[in-house]
Amino acid sequence: MSGRHADPREGATTVDGLVRRARDGDLRAFEQLVEPHLARLYGLAAGMVGPEEARDVAQDTLVSAWRELPRLNRADRLDAWLRSILMNRARNVLRARRRHPAIPFDPAIGHGDALHHEPMSALAGRWAVEEALGRLRPDERAVVVLHYLADLPLREVATTLGLREGTVKSRLHAALQRLRVALAAEEAS
Amino acid sequence: MIDPRRDDRERLPEPVRDYLGELGRLEPPADLLDGALDRIAALPAPRRPFPWVRGAALAAGAVAVAVVVVGGGLLTDDRPPGASASPVPTPLELSPPPLDALPAAGTVEATFPIPPGTAPALHAHGSLWLTSDPPATLTRVDPATGDVLATIELSTLTARRYNTAPVSDGRWIWASAGGDETIVRIDPQTNEIVDRYPVEAAGYQMLATGTDVWMTDFELNVLVRIDADTGAVISRTRMPIGPAGIALTDEGLWVSIWNAPRLLLFDPDTMEQLAEYRIAENSIKVEVSGDSLYISGNAGRPAERFSIPERRVVAQTEEMNVVLLADRPWGMTFDGRLVRLDPATLAWQAGRQVDMAGCDCDSLVAGTDRLYIGTGAAELVVIAP
Numbered sequence: 001m002s003g004r005h006a007d008p009r010e011g012a013t014t015v016d017g018l019v020r021r022a023r024d025g026d027l028r029a030f031e032q033l034v035e036p037h038l039a040r041l042y043g044l045a046a047g048m049v050g051p052e053e054a055r056d057v058a059q060d061t062l063v064s065a066w067r068e069l070p071r072l073n074r075a076d077r078l079d080a081w082l083r084s085i086l087m088n089r090a091r092n093v094l095r096a097r098r099r100h101p102a103i104p105f106d107p108a109i110g111h112g113d114a115l116h117h118e119p120m121s122a123l124a125g126r127w128a129v130e131e132a133l134g135r136l137r138p139d140e141r142a143v144v145v146l147h148y149l150a151d152l153p154l155r156e157v158a159t160t161l162g163l164r165e166g167t168v169k170s171r172l173h174a175a176l177q178r179l180r181v182a183l184a185a186e187e188a189s
Numbered sequence: 190m191i192d193p194r195r196d197d198r199e200r201l202p203e204p205v206r207d208y209l210g211e212l213g214r215l216e217p218p219a220d221l222l223d224g225a226l227d228r229i230a231a232l233p234a235p236r237r238p239f240p241w242v243r244g245a246a247l248a249a250g251a252v253a254v255a256v257v258v259v260g261g262g263l264l265t266d267d268r269p270p271g272a273s274a275s276p277v278p279t280p281l282e283l284s285p286p287p288l289d290a291l292p293a294a295g296t297v298e299a300t301f302p303i304p305p306g307t308a309p310a311l312h313a314h315g316s317l318w319l320t321s322d323p324p325a326t327l328t329r330v331d332p333a334t335g336d337v338l339a340t341i342e343l344s345t346l347t348a349r350r351y352n353t354a355p356v357s358d359g360r361w362i363w364a365s366a367g368g369d370e371t372i373v374r375i376d377p378q379t380n381e382i383v384d385r386y387p388v389e390a391a392g393y394q395m396l397a398t399g400t401d402v403w404m405t406d407f408e409l410n411v412l413v414r415i416d417a418d419t420g421a422v423i424s425r426t427r428m429p430i431g432p433a434g435i436a437l438t439d440e441g442l443w444v445s446i447w448n449a450p451r452l453l454l455f456d457p458d459t460m461e462q463l464a465e466y467r468i469a470e471n472s473i474k475v476e477v478s479g480d481s482l483y484i485s486g487n488a489g490r491p492a493e494r495f496s497i498p499e500r501r502v503v504a505q506t507e508e509m510n511v512v513l514l515a516d517r518p519w520g521m522t523f524d525g526r527l528v529r530l531d532p533a534t535l536a537w538q539a540g541r542q543v544d545m546a547g548c549d550c551d552s553l554v555a556g557t558d559r560l561y562i563g564t565g566a567a568e569l570v571v572i573a574p
Binding site: 027030031034035038039041042043045046050051053054055058059062063066094101125126127128129130132133144145147148149150172173176179180183 | 230
């Protein structure tokens with residue numbers, strides 16, 4: 001794969017130039033274009049669908065971006081554009097998951113005290129949070145992830161998701177309520 | 190990315206904030222970009238859209254291929270063969286073929302009566318071992334004649350519903366005694382219980398390596414490792430939710446979770462969790478063949494093939510109990526359809542309807558060269574492949 005990495009002899013290139021070259025089929029230009037965004041995309045994907053499927057969603061996003069590159073109107077909005085593609089893909093994954101829902105789990109733990117290994121205790125906490133996030137509607141989860149993980153202001157969240165800012169506010173409020181209720185129920189059990 | 194000092198946002202519950210914070214700091218996998226570029230390289234070059242053919246670019250790029258082979262499905266999309274990216278293992282809507290459209294799966298070689306209430310659970314030491322539920326007994330049967338060779342009482346206590354789970358390590362038979370939370374070591378030469386060890390668990394599935402015995406107890410949410418020489422409990426790992434299927438490979442100890450869509454990989458020595466994968470929920474059993482894990486379950490769960498090198502579910506088919514006969518997968522549905530499966534795609538290659546006599550069960554055991562099916566009429570059906 002080393003042959004694909006950017007050739008420094010090509011010198012600095014503008015985002016506009018890279019977009020133009022990538023649109024013409026230059027895969028190396030595309031690589032240069034998206035590489036700075038990988039970490040953010042992967043983090044967002046993990047927030048939306050969980051770490052175990054984040055790689056798939058992030059990769060699907062890159063493949064879609066390549067296909068859709070001719071439709072990118074403003075190269076300076078590349079980050080937001082990639083984010084929108086990813087959020088659409090991730091919400092589709094979540095919708096598919098809701099059609100095949102997992103049975104909610106009860107993190108009650110086993111008995112006996114001696115000889116316990118407890119590598120799973122952290123996992124139990126994490127699964128409880130995943131479970132709570134999993135109960136959110138895809139759009140609610142998207143609002144939470146964009147606002148808190150990606151640190152976007154609500155206006156930008158609205159733009160990314162193609163929603164009105166007021167709608168984003170109400171979804172965020174509903175999402176936080178659901179999370180609190182789910183986690184409180186978890187603690188109580 | 191999450192700055193707790195920011196106070197102009199509504200507060201996120203702390204565990205969620207920590208969780209998202211952790212995710213935000215994750216390093217992307219090293220092959221993330223290369224994997225995407227591999228897939229892109231196999232696509233047609235992007236085209237500029239022409240205003241008079243709106244959507245032309247979309248059409249040019251949208252080459253999504255869903256391969257569905259009779260009764261089984263490869264979970265593929267537009268990526269080239271061998272590409273490492275995995276699609277979400279969402280169960281496909283499959284239409285398995287009618288059995289009369291398939292070649293007959295094996296021949297019925299014999300039918301023997303077996304004790305009422307028993308079902309085949311293990312083929313080992315040249316015999317078939319039947320379990321009863323409850324009480325906890327093992328019945329040893331000659332698979333060639335159906336003769337009962339021995340009946341071994343494991344526990345007089347009322348057994349828990351899921352128990353016994355007999356396994357062989359090549360020398361001994363190990364079985365969980367269910368109700369009294371012990372496991373027993375049985376000498377197949379004498380059919381005697383030679384040791385009984387308290388383990389504070391009832392085996393849902395067990396695995397015997399010769400040096401260790403592993404057992405999952407999905408009611409108590411524990412995974413127990415027992416020293417095969419002394420019977421001492423080496424480790425008892427609490428799980429957040431019920432462990433069910435269990436398998437050991439060079440990669441580690443695989444544990445499927447019944448009521449969560451998860452397959453976990455552990456270092457068997459330290460019980461450190463190495464990885465976590467999404468599979469369909471309601472898994473019961475994991476069988477290993479080569480670089481594949483065949484994962485069976487119930488509650489409508491599809492049977493799956495998990496590719497160890499690819500670390501993902503690559504094929505699914507209808508709900509069934511999958512067993513391996515000479516390393517080839519066979520499956521039994523709850524309504525008595527016995528099918529031979531393609532090892533890669535799980536496509537149905539041959540099939541046979543077995544009269545289960547009203548038993549809503551998938552009792553199927555593989556021997557060395559025969560399959561054994563227990564029916565609701567207290568019969569054992571022997572199938573020659």
